[in-house]
Amino acid sequence: MKYDFPVTKTTSPKTKPAADSLKFGTCFTDHMFVMDYQEGKGWHDGRIVPYGPLSLDPATAVFHYAQEMFEGLKAYKTSDGRILLFRPDMNAKRTAKTNDRLCIPHMDEELFVEAIKAVVKVDADWIPEKEGTSLYIRPFIIADEAFLGVRPSKSYRFMVILSPVGPYYAGGLKPTKIYVEDRYVRAAHGGTGEAKCGGNYAASLKAQVEAAEKGYEQILWLDGVEKKYVEEIGTSNAFFMINDEVITAPLKGTILPGITRDSVIALLKKKGIKISERRLSIEEVSEAAENGTLREMFASGTAAVISPVGELSYMNKKSVINDMQIGPVAQDLYDTLYGIQTGRIKDDMGWTVEVK
Numbered sequence: 001m002k003y004d005f006p007v008t009k010t011t012s013p014k015t016k017p018a019a020d021s022l023k024f025g026t027c028f029t030d031h032m033f034v035m036d037y038q039e040g041k042g043w044h045d046g047r048i049v050p051y052g053p054l055s056l057d058p059a060t061a062v063f064h065y066a067q068e069m070f071e072g073l074k075a076y077k078t079s080d081g082r083i084l085l086f087r088p089d090m091n092a093k094r095t096a097k098t099n100d101r102l103c104i105p106h107m108d109e110e111l112f113v114e115a116i117k118a119v120v121k122v123d124a125d126w127i128p129e130k131e132g133t134s135l136y137i138r139p140f141i142i143a144d145e146a147f148l149g150v151r152p153s154k155s156y157r158f159m160v161i162l163s164p165v166g167p168y169y170a171g172g173l174k175p176t177k178i179y180v181e182d183r184y185v186r187a188a189h190g191g192t193g194e195a196k197c198g199g200n201y202a203a204s205l206k207a208q209v210e211a212a213e214k215g216y217e218q219i220l221w222l223d224g225v226e227k228k229y230v231e232e233i234g235t236s237n238a239f240f241m242i243n244d245e246v247i248t249a250p251l252k253g254t255i256l257p258g259i260t261r262d263s264v265i266a267l268l269k270k271k272g273i274k275i276s277e278r279r280l281s282i283e284e285v286s287e288a289a290e291n292g293t294l295r296e297m298f299a300s301g302t303a304a305v306i307s308p309v310g311e312l313s314y315m316n317k318k319s320v321i322n323d324m325q326i327g328p329v330a331q332d333l334y335d336t337l338y339g340i341q342t343g344r345i346k347d348d349m350g351w352t353v354e355v356k
């Protein structure tokens with residue numbers, strides 16, 4: 001191995017939660033990966049230490065101007081005891097792009113993946129094995145220079161924390177109700193829409209809260225200029241099947257280039273289903289829902305993998321999609337992706353990476 005990270009083991013290991021009590025992002029493992037960056041010195045001192053709180057100066061840059069990025073991926077334990085990551089090289093590539101947009105120093109892509117592997121290995125016995133569970137991996141970088149001026153920080157901290165998580169939907173795939181947001185905007189051209197940074201999320205909370213108050217689980221974002229074209233669903237990418245064509249928004253700077261999105265596109269191509277990356281207006285979606293040609297709608301993302309949509313509300317008009325049932329394309333994509341991720345289906349796409 002090119003990288004060798006020292007490990008300081010915890011002296012007080014935590015009790016692991018029962019597999020059927022796992023939620024999302026509430027429980028963390030015994031260790032974390034930490035690495036520092038200093039201007040002139042680069043990324044250095046990658047290490048694995050006991051999980052615990054940080055001590056930061058109140059003037060630390062990230063608290064004031066949100067110079068920060070994050071990633072998300074999962075580790076699964078296969079039935080024969082192997083540990084699989086799903087396309088971690090893609091998270092490394094996306095990190096490089098996000099870092100560039102936020103003036104965070106570049107991190108070697110191999111270093112990024114090796115850091116994840118190393119900490120997952122140390123906490124391997126935290127990976128739950130029950131159906132639908134996994135170990136959620138959260139790499140992130142914060143600007144940690146204590147300085148209140150507005151400029152890129154001269155120092156950073158990269159960390160990887162791990163959280164055992166339960167199935168996203170306790171009772172299996174369940175179609176969600178989506179509110180089409182027509183007032184707030186998530187991203188505009190030239191903004192940070194394609195970067196995975198906390199600021200995007202802070203700006204989206206208001207819309208999410210208001211949609212939840214109306215009884216909706218997620219938001220469908222429209223483009224920031226005309227509020228006309230569909231973009232993303234909450235923290236996932238959106239797919240629409242109209243007649244025999246599956247459509248998703250193109251990567252033009254305002255949507256997050258999801259790794260699940262990329263995988264869905266590749267699988268649809270392989271299965272011979274027509275997939276288009278093109279602009280799609282909300283009117284076209286509404287019409288298709290009305291005349292019955294909107295056969296399926298679903299979201300893709302690491303957390304839920306594939307999440308079918310059963311109802312859409314746009315400008316006080318509600319459309320029910322596929323009778324609030326999961327469509328065959330969404331179900332098949334879920335089964336294939338989840339099957340590959342967990343090692344139950346042979347990975348002929350070369351997507352899984354074993355942690356040894």
Ligand SMILES: *Cc1c(COP(=O)(O)O)cnc(C)c1O
Pocket residue numbers: 072196232234235236237256257258259260261300301302303
């Ligand atoms: C992370 C994220 C996604 C999904 O990306 P995956 O790599 O598939 O998990 C989609 N949209 C937003 C806004 C995201 O932050």
